[in-house]
Amino acid sequence: MDFPRCDRCGDAGCKIGEPGKFKNCPTNVSEIKREEIIERYHDPETQALMQTAAKVERGTLQPVNGVLTPIRPRISEIMAFADEMGWKKIGVAFCLAARDEGIKLTKVLEARGFEVCSVICRNFSMKKGEFDIPKEDCIKSENESVCNPVYQAELLNEAGTQLNIVLGLCVGHDMLFTKNSKAYVTTLSVKDRMTGNNTIAPLYSGFFTEILKKY
Ligand code: SF4
Structure with a gap:
């Protein structure tokens, strides 16, 4: 093929x-x-x-x-979509780094009449060592906390959310959240530590100029 x-x-x-x-x-x-x-x-x-x-x-x-x-912005589109689908209960899976935005988002959703469940990434205070993440791949030590996207999804599954919104999850953690979520998932933003979550900015800048010379 x-x-x-x-x-x-x-x-x-x-x-x-x-x-x-x-x-x-x-x-x-x-x-x-x-x-x-x-x-x-x-x-x-x-x-x-x-x-x-x-x-x-x-x-x-x-x-x-x-x-x-x-x-209207994407947040309003998501709410309009939920209205049309008859979805009343919305889950928000947010990252610790996007906590401020997560709090604002849940307020907007509630003000619009949705029932909201929210779970931060560091729930359960899991440690990297508990997931057998090697020390050389930790920032400081295996005792540092780690995101827990599987439980984020499971809690929202238990809550019976009809739509889950991803806000600022790390690459990989967003995949696990999406795979484990029973409800449809829509992404409001993803984490990009370097660009302030403006993920496609490097495509508009000269960031990949050198690598593209090989193309
Ligand atoms: S972009 Fe070009 S190759 Fe792709 S579906 Fe359209 S016509 Fe086909």
Whole structure:
């Protein structure tokens, strides 16, 4: 099988209903039929999410002086999405480093009428040594506390949250949280210690200039 490589496509013809000119277009690389994928979207739950996503997008892009303009931020979109889905109970899985934002977010959610459950990453005060993390991979020692994304997810599962919001979790911990969460997960922000959580800033700066010379 050829791999899909949309990054190497010249014209993104799919945007105007004309995909497939490029050998590595998803249209050309698999035996899976278009109709089979459409059928997947007819699953009632999947359909509800897709229809809600469209409705939320439409609600965000409103005409302002004749120009379609985003009129609300992602936090408001998440709340609008939950409203449309009939979700009343929302979980927030936040990092210690994003505690201030987590507190503000939960206040906003509650003010909008949602029932909120929140779990910080350091719950249970787990130590790195308890997870057999080698000393050389600890910042100071195996006794330092470590994030506990599995329990973050399990507590929200027990609480019966209908949607979980990730806020500032570390790379890897976010994966474990998502894998263990029973409710759908949406990400409000991820941790990027260097850029103040502006994860794609390095793509706009010269940060990767040297490595790209090898491309
Ligand atoms: S789907 Fe096909 S047409 Fe669209 S960007 Fe990918 S390769 Fe290009």
